[in-house]
Each structure stands twice: as structure tokens, then as C-alpha cells.
Amino acid sequence: MNRNAKVIENSRINKNSDFYNACRNGDAQTALQHLTNNPVPNPNEIQPNGSTALHAAAYYGHVSVVRLIVQHCSISYLERNRYGFTAYEETYSNEIRQMLQSAQVATTNQYWWPTLYRMTNNFQHKTETTLSRLLNQITASRFLVAHADQIADLSRRASIIIDAKHVKSDEIMLFLSEFSTINGRLPIIYVLIENLSNDFVASLTVLPHVQGIFDNEESLIVRWALNMALEHRKTGHELLTSDDKQNAEFFLNESVALYQRLATIVHPKKRLT
Missing domain, CATH: 1.25.40.20 (Ankyrin repeat-containing domain)
Known part of the structure; x- marks a missing residue:
């Protein structure tokens, strides 16, 4: 238009x-x-x-x-x-x-920003991907790209999206197991892999902080956005009960905005009015 x-x-x-x-x-x-x-x-x-x-x-x-x-x-x-x-x-x-x-x-408290962590060391996979494009679309560029030397900082995030699409499943499992030993509150983790297998999914059930495993970028982003919108709405209502109206308004607005942006991914031809 x-x-x-x-x-x-x-x-x-x-x-x-x-x-x-x-x-x-x-x-x-x-x-x-x-x-x-x-x-x-x-x-x-x-x-x-x-x-x-x-x-x-x-x-x-x-x-x-x-x-x-x-x-x-x-x-x-x-x-x-x-x-x-x-x-x-x-x-x-x-x-x-x-x-x-x-x-x-x-x-904005950066704790809430999603962090995209790419496990691959292949340079050609470090350019913009479908996953980063979708993240950019739904968060208005409010996500970070983490590197190997920033692993310790990942524990200070609400959620991490791991792009492991070009990584072997045993390497993914080793990384997640080691990450789970980090002190402090563990973030919610979403993992993108090449091919889903029942054995691999079953092996991750021992890691409760892994929210979901996906072989499709859009499915991962939809799940992340829904969960984050609900979390923002919950936080907004909690702030309202404590009479913190300004911060409550921010979280509630963010929740609505995430739902609206999600609609543009699920229904890309639909115009919001």
C-alpha cells in the first residue's frame, strides 16, 4: 500500500x-x-x-x-x-x-527481552534468518543476539530462543545440560532444531526449563509470543493490585501489542484497525 x-x-x-x-x-x-x-x-x-x-x-x-x-x-x-x-x-x-x-x-527491563542464541559456528548461518526476521517482526527489534562468550549472562533473561538447526542433537543436549547447572533462576528455553525425533524430545523431559522444541520457526515464535503476552498480562494485573498503575499500564499495553503482532504472523494478510 x-x-x-x-x-x-x-x-x-x-x-x-x-x-x-x-x-x-x-x-x-x-x-x-x-x-x-x-x-x-x-x-x-x-x-x-x-x-x-x-x-x-x-x-x-x-x-x-x-x-x-x-x-x-x-x-x-x-x-x-x-x-x-x-x-x-x-x-x-x-x-x-x-x-x-x-x-x-x-x-524496558531487559530481563523481558528474548535472547536469540545461535549454537552454530558457521558464518553463513549468522546472517538474518527466518527466526530472527520473525523475532524482529513481533518484538519491534527488542531482542538480543547472544554469542558464546555471553553464556553466563543468559541466566539473567526471562527467555532464550536457541537456534540449533544446524547442530547435532547430542551437542544440543550437552549444552542444555551444562546450562542447567548455572546458578540463579533459569530462563524459559525454546529450541529450534532440524528434525524432531521422539527419542530426543523424551531426553529433554528431565530439563523442566525447556518450554518447547520445534522444527518450525513460526510455531516457535507463536508459542513464545503467547506465553510472553500471558506473562505480561499477569504481571500487569499484579502491579495493579499493588497500585503501581504506571508500570501496570506498560505491561498490559505490551501484552496487547504482542497479541496484535502475533495476528500479523498467523494471519499475514489481515489488516489491524
Whole structure:
């Protein structure tokens, strides 16, 4: 779809909120007035035209407005507009992309970031794979790629996705067995292998932290996303009961965003509105 077609939405602009219009027009002074009001407007709220204030400011390259939103609001970086883009994907400004990426790192506990660990030493398998592409699609680039010298750090993650598609099963089993001896809380592990066998699956039942073994990238990502969305929703509700509304909103927004992105993988032709 031609992204320039969004200009057609001008005829519908008056249906959107005043805050949205200020952000879209690059009116930083008016946007700041809204952001200092009580309650603070939600920059992730979908407007009648299918966009959000953050999307509009990012798309039209209004650096000062995006900076105000980042400074004053709790935002979901995974929110998509009606065209299926995040604000990061919408903007043509490298400065805005760097700003959103930096803010995302600063406000998101990296414990929740999935880590992709590739067991293969073959260089040709270290380029972008279907697995990394799907991870990028569902997490908005919020995943890390770990290397052999970072194994000790893996225990400080909520989940690890191991790409062992070009590794022998006995090597995988040895790695997982050794990893299970690491001190501290073990992360949930998802393993991608070349071919599933009943014997190999049975051998992993002694490792309770292994959540699933897959020979299909999409199946693995779907399972990971469902589990992570449920975990975020659970954490959000727990924070609500402790009256931590700001962090609760973040986790609940992330949960919804993961479900939305999951829909684009399961139903790639379906447009979210």
C-alpha cells in the first residue's frame, strides 16, 4: 500500500483529538500544554483515522514533539497504526528512530527481552534468518543476539530462543545440560532444531526449563509470543493490585501489542484497525 495515501486523511483531521492534531502539525507548545494537563493524554490512543499522536509526530518528522511525548508519557513501542506500522517503522528521521530506540532501552527491563542464541559456528548461518526476521517482526527489534562468550549472562533473561538447526542433537543436549547447572533462576528455553525425533524430545523431559522444541520457526515464535503476552498480562494485573498503575499500564499495553503482532504472523494478510 502506498504510504503517501495517508495524506488523504486530511479531510478527516477534525475528528481526531486536539492533542493528536498538535502532534501531527508539529505544534510543540500546544502539545506540551496537553501533556502537562491532568489527565495526561494517551499518545498511543488510536484516533478515528487509525493513527496515534506518536505515529503522526514520528511520520512527519517532528523531533521536538516526539521528544516531549517520550519525556512525559508511558508509551508502548509495539503499538501499530491501521497500516501495520509502529512509530519507529513510520518515521523517516534517523534522529527520531534513535530517540525511540534509546527511550525503549531506558524504560524496558531487559530481563523481558528474548535472547536469540545461535549454537552454530558457521558464518553463513549468522546472517538474518527466518527466526530472527520473525523475532524482529513481533518484538519491534527488542531482542538480543547472544554469542558464546555471553553464556553466563543468559541466566539473567526471562527467555532464550536457541537456534540449533544446524547442530547435532547430542551437542544440543550437552549444552542444555551444562546450562542447567548455572546458578540463579533459569530462563524459559525454546529450541529450534532440524528434525524432531521422539527419542530426543523424551531426553529433554528431565530439563523442566525447556518450554518447547520445534522444527518450525513460526510455531516457535507463536508459542513464545503467547506465553510472553500471558506473562505480561499477569504481571500487569499484579502491579495493579499493588497500585503501581504506571508500570501496570506498560505491561498490559505490551501484552496487547504482542497479541496484535502475533495476528500479523498467523494471519499475514489481515489488516489491524
